Amino acid sequence: MSLVDKFKELEEFREKSKLGGGQEAIEKQHRAGKLTARERIEKLLDPGSFVEIDSFVVHRCYDFGMEKRRVLGDAVVTGYGTINGRKVFVYAQDFTYIGGSLGEMHAKKITKVQDMALKAGVPIIGLNDSGGARIQEGINSLAGYGEIFYRNVMASGVIPQIIAIMGPCAGGAVYSPALADFIIMVRKTSYMFITGPKVVKAAIGEDVTFESLGGADAHAKLSGVAHFAVDNDEECINLIKKLLSYLPSNNMDDPPIVETGDPPDRMDEELNEMVPADPKKPYDVRDIINRVFDRGTFFEVHAQFAPNAVVGFARLNGRSVGVIANQPMVYAGCLDIDSSDKIARFVRTCDAFNIPLVTFVDVPGYLPGTKQEHGGVIRHGAKVIFAYSEATVPKLTVILRKAYGGGYIAMCSKHLGADFVFAWPTAEIAVMGPEGAIEIIHKNELMKAKTPEELKEITDRLVAEYRSKFANPYVAANMGYVDAVIMPKETRPMLIKTLEAMSTKREIQPRPPKRHANIPV
Amino acid sequence: MTIKVKVGDEVKEGDVVLTLETMKMENPIKASRSGKVREIKVQPGRFVNVGDPLIVIE
Numbered sequence: 001m002s003l004v005d006k007f008k009e010l011e012e013f014r015e016k017s018k019l020g021g022g023q024e025a026i027e028k029q030h031r032a033g034k035l036t037a038r039e040r041i042e043k044l045l046d047p048g049s050f051v052e053i054d055s056f057v058v059h060r061c062y063d064f065g066m067e068k069r070r071v072l073g074d075a076v077v078t079g080y081g082t083i084n085g086r087k088v089f090v091y092a093q094d095f096t097y098i099g100g101s102l103g104e105m106h107a108k109k110i111t112k113v114q115d116m117a118l119k120a121g122v123p124i125i126g127l128n129d130s131g132g133a134r135i136q137e138g139i140n141s142l143a144g145y146g147e148i149f150y151r152n153v154m155a156s157g158v159i160p161q162i163i164a165i166m167g168p169c170a171g172g173a174v175y176s177p178a179l180a181d182f183i184i185m186v187r188k189t190s191y192m193f194i195t196g197p198k199v200v201k202a203a204i205g206e207d208v209t210f211e212s213l214g215g216a217d218a219h220a221k222l223s224g225v226a227h228f229a230v231d232n233d234e235e236c237i238n239l240i241k242k243l244l245s246y247l248p249s250n251n252m253d254d255p256p257i258v259e260t261g262d263p264p265d266r267m268d269e270e271l272n273e274m275v276p277a278d279p280k281k282p283y284d285v286r287d288i289i290n291r292v293f294d295r296g297t298f299f300e301v302h303a304q305f306a307p308n309a310v311v312g313f314a315r316l317n318g319r320s321v322g323v324i325a326n327q328p329m330v331y332a333g334c335l336d337i338d339s340s341d342k343i344a345r346f347v348r349t350c351d352a353f354n355i356p357l358v359t360f361v362d363v364p365g366y367l368p369g370t371k372q373e374h375g376g377v378i379r380h381g382a383k384v385i386f387a388y389s390e391a392t393v394p395k396l397t398v399i400l401r402k403a404y405g406g407g408y409i410a411m412c413s414k415h416l417g418a419d420f421v422f423a424w425p426t427a428e429i430a431v432m433g434p435e436g437a438i439e440i441i442h443k444n445e446l447m448k449a450k451t452p453e454e455l456k457e458i459t460d461r462l463v464a465e466y467r468s469k470f471a472n473p474y475v476a477a478n479m480g481y482v483d484a485v486i487m488p489k490e491t492r493p494m495l496i497k498t499l500e501a502m503s504t505k506r507e508i509q510p511r512p513p514k515r516h517a518n519i520p521v
Numbered sequence: 522m523t524i525k526v527k528v529g530d531e532v533k534e535g536d537v538v539l540t541l542e543t544m545k546m547e548n549p550i551k552a553s554r555s556g557k558v559r560e561i562k563v564q565p566g567r568f569v570n571v572g573d574p575l576i577v578i579e
Binding site: 279282331367 | 542543545546547549
């Protein structure tokens with residue numbers, strides 16, 4: 001073979017490796033409203049930055065006629081490149097060849113980039129589109145999943161792991177995304193479940209569609225498995241880029257600082273009018289968030305899931321922060337099983353990646369009822385306390401209105417290590433709400449009432465008395481549990497100054513050595 | 522719960538038609554579209570569940 005022939009051979013292999021399952025399958029993929037694996041990578045990465053790895057890898061299965069179905073690349077495209085100039089590793093499953101199924105060599109390609117991303121200390125992005133385990137390859141497929149999961153866990157808290165579900169993802173395949181930091185699902189073309197509608201029907205007689213069982217909205221709204229639901233591939237890829245802009249490359253790094261052009265000393269007079277003095281009146285806490293942080297930077301995570309809490313990223317004078325807030329507009333902003341999960345998970349994600357926490361509190365307490373108690377609101381609620389206590393990033397808290405009982409403690413109070421607690425003049429920080437408190441404290445006096453009118457009169461008087469005496473920020477400020485009571489409009493400049501002061505924060509007290517803490521999962 | 526409209530009233534999209542109390546919070550419930558109130562399916566003091574129809578607008 002001449003030199004020319006040898007070079008030509010390589011060229012031919014290269015061309016062949018780009019085809020995946022062939023032209024017809026590519027067209028089918030397009031008709032389904034989906035981009036191909038290569039098109040997705042091309043849109044995700046900076047132009048010309050993609051470097052492919054393992055494009056000549058093939059499976060080594062000789063059963064069931066598989067030796068005749070061998071395609072270069074084995075249904076996954078892997079490699080690295082840059083997004084807005086920042087290095088990332090990436091893999092994209094190729095549905096056009098044997099349904100993007102995962103066998104031994106396919107898995108080895110993924111674990112190779114997982115290892116490389118971890119060594120390099122840069123984020124890894126997975127674009128999943130796979131029918132699941134390649135049955136023809138038997139337990140070697142299962143071994144492959146196991147190897148991927150193990151690496152997901154090893155990389156957890158070291159490098160950001162973002163996984164987009166852009167096609168089917170069923171059975172064991174769901175657990176790699178579940179172990180990552182963020183899941184994005186595309187509406188109508190993606191679904192995730194442990195067992196599909198057919199098995200559900202056979203096992204428990206339930207009739208359910210793919211979309212209602214495991215579609216993007218089911219997971220973004222009900223299960224909380226997905227952090228984001230988007231309409232199409234393009235939107236999905238843009239969201240990944242945006243999400244990445246708030247995250248550092250690894251746990252030893254800081255998130256990029258972005259010039260937002262919003263003056264750090266800006267005071268928003270309208271903030272003074274945002275929280276109604278009447279504790280029975282709801283409001284949208286996102287209106288406050290949008291006014292405090294750098295304009296247009298609030299990026300909500302888990303927006304549809306447990307909407308009685310709001311979490312997301314934002315910027316304060318260009319610095320990335322994690323925002324957590326109770327949402328008085330939904331269930332009065334109470335904590336419950338799902339909102340506790342949502343908050344705890346987000347706090348831990350931020351803490352792992354050096355993102356300071358800013359918490360806005362307006363919480364009446366925990367949601368009562370058998371559904372909550374029997375569902376384990378105690379152990380789920382405990383996660384919020386655990387996550388906040390454990391977090392060592394700067395922790396700033398702003399008490400807007402209600403901060404009662406266990407809810408007060410859990411929402412990043414001074415007692416859980418908040419570095420700075422601000423309270424607005426509308427804050428009501430007390431052991432419990434006035435109505436409940438007087439029923440206990442003034443039980444005897446209330447029992448003296450002879451008529452319902454008299455009872456109401458006594459109740460109203462005692463509630464008013466309790467409210468003026470205890471339902472304010474000053475009792476807590478007298479104790480130093482609140483560091484400063486501020487005008488709402490001062491919130492932005494105060495947060496920026498405090499964040500600046502705490503940006504070099506180190507936990508002074510060494511924590512006791514341990515194998516690992518035992519969060520009540 | 523307080524009901525702010527009666528059968529036959531004309532309402533505009535966004536008008537507050539009732540307030541619903543959850544966790545001691547009075548949530549204003551707004552009309553999802555304009556029209557005439559045909560039926561009020563709830564009474565003050567009663568418990569309602571998520572997804573229950575409250576007021577029918579035609």
